[in-house]
Amino acid sequence: MASPIFHVATAADWAEAKQTGRYATSTRGRTLAEEGFVHAARADQWQGVRKRYYADATEPLVLLVIDPGKLDAPVVEEAPPGGTETFPHVYGAIPAAAVTRAVPLGADGEPAAAGRSFMSLFLEEMSVRAGVGFVVIVVAVGLGLLVLSAFGDVAGLVTILVLLVLGAFVARGVFARRTARTSAGTERAQSTQ
Structure with a gap:
């Protein structure tokens, strides 16, 4: 276009x-x-x-x-x-x-607010992303420490790294689906105007 x-x-x-x-x-x-x-x-x-x-x-x-x-x-x-x-x-x-x-x-000539402000949307999205990141880190470190105590230092560190990488891929997939769903909803809302 x-x-x-x-x-x-x-x-x-x-x-x-x-x-x-x-x-x-x-x-x-x-x-x-x-x-x-x-x-x-x-x-x-x-x-x-x-x-x-x-x-x-x-x-x-x-x-x-x-x-x-x-x-x-x-x-x-x-x-x-x-x-x-x-x-x-x-x-x-x-x-x-x-x-x-x-x-x-709006009366001021700016695009009228269609509900929530940009700042509230931004803060919500950042909170979700930070929360997912925190959960990934806690799970990776927790399981890594369990493996570390059972199998030794190398196995524990490898487990932590593998789980962090897997968690990053899962989080990326979740965010991609979330973004696609949000974009589709926005397009539907705009097409009705």
């Missing part, structure tokens, strides 16, 4: 596009028919667009994340009259299927 492009839209315009299958609003207050193209932005530009043109918006806004590869209209990088910075312009309606995500924007 090519790098996504972004478009700030009213929630009402996006709801209509989901019904009709096509998004045809160029920018705030102007249609594709009036403007000739749909204004878009790159990842580093959309917040500036939101601040310049939507700062006083009272209606709910969404950030449309668009896959250019799913568009049936050309995307042309152009500078506005008198400007030097280029922006992607979509010369045609945007199929609703080309919008990979519609992210609600």
